[in-house]
Amino acid sequence: MQDDTPTRDRLVTTAATLFRRQGYHATGLAEILAEAGVPKGSLYHHFPDGKAGLAMAAADWTAAFLIRIIDDAFQPAPGYREGMAHYCNKLAKLFQLTDAANTCPISALLFDGPESDAFRGHADHVFQRLIDAVAGHAQRLGLPPDEAVAQAETLLIAVEGAWTLARARRDAAVLRSLPARLLPG
């Protein structure tokens, strides 16, 4: 972690990493502060809600990170299928980089966080951003608007499920297999 990273960013990326590795409940505020090297006063300055606000910011940060991966995968693709295959391969590499162990802060929030309407609503909002990003590329690559949205939703569903199975198996193969499963032939 660079010392010159602004405090808020350092808090968010540290929280995202720890929630992903350990889950929401298992990660204490003191651990986040120690790892980020940030005093408690700064935390409440940036996040008056404390851990809950930090968790929502971590989910946003992860969504932005995933949207960059989506854009990188689909931008150079000649068609939707190729873009989807690039995306799944990039996710498989990411899965391997994170030691086949991590979940994403979006799911960690939804599954593990307090069962509040704000958390669930925020997860919905974040998933929708990812669906919109893929649907935009799908439409640009020639799919009719309805079909673009349906394909983007199916891809989000499949990626969430495949990541879970890949974690259980400690094997990214299932992520790479998604294009053949969803768009055979």
Added chain:
Amino acid sequence: MQDDTPTRDRLVTTAATLFRRQGYHATGLAEILAEAGVPKGSLYHHFPDGKAGLAMAAADWTAAFLIRIIDDAFQPAPGYREGMAHYCNKLAKLFQLTDAANTCPISALLFDGPESDAFRGHADHVFQRLIDAVAGHAQRLGLPPDEAVAQAETLLIAVEGAWTLARARRDAAVLRSLPARLLPG
């Protein structure tokens, strides 16, 4: 909870319900014992590993419950597609019954439980039981063996992901939409 339910069963179903509702970390042993009306000594008699052993038994119990739903859905179906549609509709009803809020103890274990090899390996084993159950029906209904396994894996992936999106949206529609997404036409 019936008073005549054997102690072990009462512990397992109570733990499964609480882990599903609250997650692994947020559920304390004292809460499980109080809710099940079981003394601490009985817990360690049945589960020497305490909470971790109870979590694995809860995942097994949930798998058996889901396999009964799979059998009920596929047994009367004239073909794989119809069986899958029955299964997705039954899951959508189950989702609504549980107040659109719960996760399953299998995912709760994997995401929220201690990151131990035993937990992850057990999640893999439990997912495989569900895949085998669906693949058995698919083959009985005429799919070639390889295709039956591939379809069963795709369905598990899609159900895991769709349940997550349904929770975020508080809407079971995405579970009902799976047959059209996976086997269009």
